[in-house]
Amino acid sequence: MKLTVLSRSASIASTHRLVEAARARGHRVRVLDPVKVQMHLDGKSANLFYQHRRMPACDVVVPRIAQSVNVYGLAVVNQLAMRGVPLVNSADAIAQARNKMRSLQLLSANGIDIPATVMARDAAELREMVGLVGGVPVLVKLLQGQERRGIMICESLQSLEATLEAVLGLGHNLVVQQYVRKADQDIRVLVVGGQAVAAVRRRPRVGRLSQTLNAGARLERIQLPTAHRRAAESAARLMGLEVAAVDMLDVKGAPKIFEVNSSPALAAMEQATGVDVATRVIERAEALAAQARATRTPPRSHEPVAAWPRTSRRAPAKGRKLAGGRV
Numbered sequence: 458m459k460l461t462v463l464s465r466s467a468s469i470a471s472t473h474r475l476v477e478a479a480r481a482r483g484h485r486v487r488v489l490d491p492v493k494v495q496m497h498l499d500g501k502s503a504n505l506f507y508q509h510r511r512m513p514a515c516d517v518v519v520p521r522i523a524q525s526v527n528v529y530g531l532a533v534v535n536q537l538a539m540r541g542v543p544l545v546n547s548a549d550a551i552a553q554a555r556n557k558m559r560s561l562q563l564l565s566a567n568g569i570d571i572p573a574t575v576m577a578r579d580a581a582e583l584r585e586m587v588g589l590v591g592g593v594p595v596l597v598k599l600l601q602g603q604e605r606r607g608i609m610i611c612e613s614l615q616s617l618e619a620t621l622e623a624v625l626g627l628g629h630n631l632v633v634q635q636y637v638r639k640a641d642q643d644i645r646v647l648v649v650g651g652q653a654v655a656a657v658r659r660r661p662r663v664g665r666l667s668q669t670l671n672a673g674a675r676l677e678r679i680q681l682p683t684a685h686r687r688a689a690e691s692a693a694r695l696m697g698l699e700v701a702a703v704d705m706l707d708v709k710g711a712p713k714i715f716e717v718n719s720s721p722a723l724a725a726m727e728q729a730t731g732v733d734v735a736t737r738v739i740e741r742a743e744a745l746a747a748q749a750r751a752t753r754t755p756p757r758s759h760e761p762v763a764a765w766p767r768t769s770r771r772a773p774a775k776g777r778k779l780a781g782g783r784v
Contacts, residue, residue, distance in 0.1 A: 458484045458746055459514070460739070463491045463533065464521040470724040471735075472521055478735035482743075487515070491522060491530040503539040517746040519545045519738065521720050527555065543749040545742050546719055550697035554719040557598055558632050563695050569688060570713045572706070573635040576600075580621035583633055584614065590635040593617060600630040610636075637713065640706040646681060646689035647726055647734055648701045650741040653689050655732040656681040676729035688712040699745070700738055702726075 460479050464472040467488040479486045495506040505512040518537055522530035535548040554560050558576050565571055573590040577583045587595060594612040597620055609624075611617035617633075624631055647655045657676040681689075689703040692714050702721030705714045723734045 458516045458743060460484050460486050460742060461515045461518045462486065462488045462521060463494075463518060463530065464488055465490055465492075465523050465526070469521070471720075471722055474723050474727065474735035475519060475521075475738060478733070478739045479742075482736070482739055484739070487513070491520075491533045492526050494533045496532065496536050498536075503536050505533070505536055505540070515542065517543045517545065517742045517749075519742055520548075520551065522551060523720075524555070527552075541749070541753070543742075543745040545699045545738065545745060546701075547697060550699075551719040554696045554698060554701065554717045557600055557716070558630075560696060560717055561632075564692055564714055564717075567691070567695055569692060569695075570711065572596075572637055572713055572715050574632050575634075576630075576632045578625070578630070580618065580625050583621050584618050587614070587617065587633065590633060594636045596634040596636055597621070597624070598632050598634060599624070600632060634715065637706050637708060640708050640713075641710075642679075642707040644679065644681075644685065644705050644707060644712075645676075645721075645726070646685065646703045646705065647721060647723075648689055648693040648698070648703060649734070649737045650699055650744065651690055651694060653681060653686045654737050655726055655730040655734055656685075656689075657726065657729050676725060678730045682710070684710075685712040688714060692717050699741055 458479075462472055462475050467473060467476060472488060476486050476488060489507055489512075493508055494512065495509070497504040497506065518534070520530070520534045522534065531548040531552055534544060534546075534551070538544055538547060553563070558574070561571050561574050575583065575586040575589055577586060587593065593614060594610055595617065597609040597611055597617070599608075609620055611620050621631075621633075643659045645657050645659055646653050656679050658679045659674040659676055685705065685707070688705065689712075692703045693701040696717050696719070698717070698719055700719070700721070702718040703714060704716040704718065705712045707713075723738070726732070727734050
């Protein structure tokens with residue numbers, strides 16, 4: 458199989474693991490930086506070029522779109538879909554998961570428990586609505602913020618008001634969310650192809666509140682209760698994601714989902730659980746490619762497509778360059 462990983466760099470840990478897993482299964486892999494992909498539309502075809510050359514055909518694409526290039530990267534993913542290329546996570550699914558309010562609306566509308574959340578455009582209105590989420594402390598989240606940097610903690614009404622005025626004044630949209638004081642565990646579940654394949658409990662660093670666990674949190678493998686497994690799998694399905702990390706709180710034995718991530722870190726999850734997550738992702742990519750072959754229609758463009766470069770199936774020597782990066 459010819460597989461493309463869309464990622465800013467082949468040296469990123471999760472991307473590197475995907476390349477290793479794909480090569481171990483005998484596939485040919487390219488890592489392409491999405492911002493170096495050029496797109497062309499003319500009403501008849503949807504063509505793509507990479508570094509000014511026609512982008513070679515492939516059997517399946519694994520998008521790893523960074524938040525910093527979200528708009529452009531998702532346009533590339535969408536154009537690949539227009540050409541009929543199978544995708545492990547579509548542009549629509551990634552965009553929906555990254556809009557925090559939209560994803561919470563979808564989960565809530567389908568009966569999945571979430572922390573109480575409010576959204577308004579005026580700082581004074583949000584301050585008045587804090588009582589609806591249980592009072593301070595609260596979590597303030599940028600609507601399209603990055604997982605690591607899009608969350609702020611406000612422990613008093615004064616700090617909340619200052620934060621709201623500053624953030625809204627910069628033109629950002631945000632949500633204010635309940636800080637669940639009595640959560641027994643903070644859990645991340647990795648879902649691949651509709652099935653929960655690994656789960657960890659995340660312990661924040663000393664002095665940090667729960668739900669700010671990305672900053673140096675310790676991961677510990679856990680056995681996932683049935684209710685939590687079902688909630689995670691339902692959340693990923695509702696988002697339309699083939700690969701997702703579902704973040705939830707355990708509150709008196711019941712799951713309460715607060716976020717779904719479309720490009721989760723794989724290496725840290727593998728290290729904590731011993732599960733070969735990267736291979737699970739590649740296996741799902743194989744299944745999607747097989748489904749596409751069974752129902753394939755001719756591409757819209759009749760223009761010739763560049764052939765895939767001939768490469769050995771052996772793992773490359775350390776430092777050898779791939780077409781779009783280095784492993």
